[in-house]
Amino acid sequence: MSMKQHFELMATYNQWMNNKVYEAASKLSQAALAEDRNAFFGSILGTLNHIVVADTIWLKRFATHPASSKALGPIAELPAPASLDQVLFEDFGGLHKHRQWMDEQILHWISGLADADLGYILSYHNIKGVAFNMRLSNLVLHFFNHQTHHRGQASTLLSQAGVDVGVTDLLALIPQEESGCSNTH
Numbered sequence: 366m367s368m369k370q371h372f373e374l375m376a377t378y379n380q381w382m383n384n385k386v387y388e389a390a391s392k393l394s395q396a397a398l399a400e401d402r403n404a405f406f407g408s409i410l411g412t413l414n415h416i417v418v419a420d421t422i423w424l425k426r427f428a429t430h431p432a433s434s435k436a437l438g439p440i441a442e443l444p445a446p447a448s449l450d451q452v453l454f455e456d457f458g459g460l461h462k463h464r465q466w467m468d469e470q471i472l473h474w475i476s477g478l479a480d481a482d483l484g485y486i487l488s489y490h491n492i493k494g495v496a497f498n499m500r501l502s503n504l505v506l507h508f509f510n511h512q513t514h515h516r517g518q519a520s521t522l523l524s525q526a527g528v529d530v531g532v533t534d535l536l537a538l539i540p541q542e543e544s545g546c547s548n549t550h
Contacts, residue, residue, distance in 0.1 A: 368502055369480045375509040376475040378535050380468040382516055386413070387461050389523050389530045398457050402522050406450055409526070412519045413460055414453055416512055418446040420467055421453075423508045426489040427474070430501060432482040436474040440467070449492065475505075 428437035454460035
């Protein structure tokens with residue numbers, strides 16, 4: 366499996382898990398979603414907003430890649446978040462709709478990349494203005510890992526609120542393969 370195919374799997378997993386988390390969250394009231402649960406980003410809504418904030422920041426950076434600028438053009442046009450804890454959407458419905466749109470943008474972007482594009486050294490500045498030059502493949506790994514990390518937090522908060530997200534393992538999306546070795550001798 367090529368690196369691009371791995372990232373396509375991760376983009377599919379990302380969308381699948383976001384759908385599961387948002388479906389679970391939709392079972393709670395707006396007040397329960399906004400309730401401060403002493404989490405890093407306060408509430409379930411705060412945590413889900415943080416994932417969208419971070420995704421926006423990273424996708425805007427990725428849009429500067431020559432092979433990504435067209436696919437990520439709609440993301441590049443979004444306003445830059447002011448902080449990592451910014452609440453972009455106070456209402457769950459608006460956040461959910463934006464998340465679905467963003468996941469489609471991610472799938473489209475990843476499907477348009479070639480393996481050669483992933484070796485590109487991306488130059489960017491973090492939110493504190495510090496300059497970095499890093500290989501795109503490593504940044505895409507971070508991008509998906511960051512989402513998984515915070516979805517895990519959201520899943521825990523949802524569980525504490527009495528809502529089960531269900532199966533969350535990437536393994537659920539990995540296809541079964543034929544055995545590569547023969548058992549007959």
